[in-house]
Amino acid sequence: MKTLAYMGLCGGLLLSSTQIQAAEPHTRSHYKVPYAKSAPVIDGVADEAIWDKAPWRQIDQVLIGDGLKSDDFSGRFKLVWTKSHLYLLAEIVDDVMADHYADPLEHYWDDEALELFVDEDNSGGDHQYNHSAFAYHIALDGNVVDSGPDRKAHLYNDHVQSRWQRTPEYTVWEAAIAIYDESFVDEDRSAKPVKLKLGKKMGFMVAYCDNDGGLNREHFIGSEEIVPVNGDKNRGWIDASVFGEIELVK
Numbered sequence: 001m002k003t004l005a006y007m008g009l010c011g012g013l014l015l016s017s018t019q020i021q022a023a024e025p026h027t028r029s030h031y032k033v034p035y036a037k038s039a040p041v042i043d044g045v046a047d048e049a050i051w052d053k054a055p056w057r058q059i060d061q062v063l064i065g066d067g068l069k070s071d072d073f074s075g076r077f078k079l080v081w082t083k084s085h086l087y088l089l090a091e092i093v094d095d096v097m098a099d100h101y102a103d104p105l106e107h108y109w110d111d112e113a114l115e116l117f118v119d120e121d122n123s124g125g126d127h128q129y130n131h132s133a134f135a136y137h138i139a140l141d142g143n144v145v146d147s148g149p150d151r152k153a154h155l156y157n158d159h160v161q162s163r164w165q166r167t168p169e170y171t172v173w174e175a176a177i178a179i180y181d182e183s184f185v186d187e188d189r190s191a192k193p194v195k196l197k198l199g200k201k202m203g204f205m206v207a208y209c210d211n212d213g214g215l216n217r218e219h220f221i222g223s224e225e226i227v228p229v230n231g232d233k234n235r236g237w238i239d240a241s242v243f244g245e246i247e248l249v250k
């Protein structure tokens with residue numbers, strides 16, 4: 001806590017008085033997601049032509065940790081959509097891939113994880129212990145974890161299918177994300193994802209929990225610039241308003 005308070009003070013001293021007064025609104029990024037006539041194959045190989053249509057977005061905002069070097073972590077992603085899924089391709093440079101905790105529900109944010117934040121109705125706001133938005137932590141073994149309304153970790157493996165493969169330079173991840181709305185009830189196997197439509201807007205963000213062999217993640221890096229609250233930029237798992245906006249286009 002002392003460190004946080006100190007960092008907050010230093011940050012304050014660097015700001016002008018106008019900047020301090022302006023509780024700076026988060027400028028959301030806007031990403032247009034191209035439509036895929038045929039769905040990419042989730043195999044960790046980005047050889048589908050549709051991927052060439054989608055723009056890259058960088059994962060370059062350090063949310064936790066200091067002194068990040070590009071060979072320690074750098075990453076980028078792109079998205080396409082079909083009526084049934086949002087598809088993600090990510091290229092991740094990471095010097096060490098680490099999976100310390102065998103139990104997928106234990107310290108899931110400290111093991112290596114690609115984290116996908118989805119807010120189906122683009123509402124923003126609190127989603128810490130509700131399903132107004134999801135923060136899917138995809139572990140190296142493919143398990144998908146988030147906290148539920150009961151404040152416990154749950155598996156959401158039905159929501160996101162993924163596969164990664166290494167090239168000499170980086171790891172290629174592909175994921176198919178079924179989009180569930182806020183009415184989702186944990187453990188309800190009959191729940192259906194929403195059908196996606198042209199023009200739909202959603203809240204979305206990508207982050208990476210970079211563990212390089214220790215008990216904790218050394219860095220947490222995201223795709224959105226996040227205005228710190230009390231020195232804390234790790235807001236994505238609490239507040240969907242920090243997500244970017246995506247729009248499903250032709």
Ligand SMILES: [Ca+2]
Nearest residue numbers: 041043045046
């Ligand atoms: Ca593929």
Ligand SMILES: [Ca+2]
Nearest residue numbers: 072095096212
């Ligand atoms: Ca690393």
Ligand SMILES: [Ca+2]
Nearest residue numbers: 121123132133
């Ligand atoms: Ca929502």
Ligand SMILES: [Ca+2]
Nearest residue numbers: 096210211212
């Ligand atoms: Ca790592």
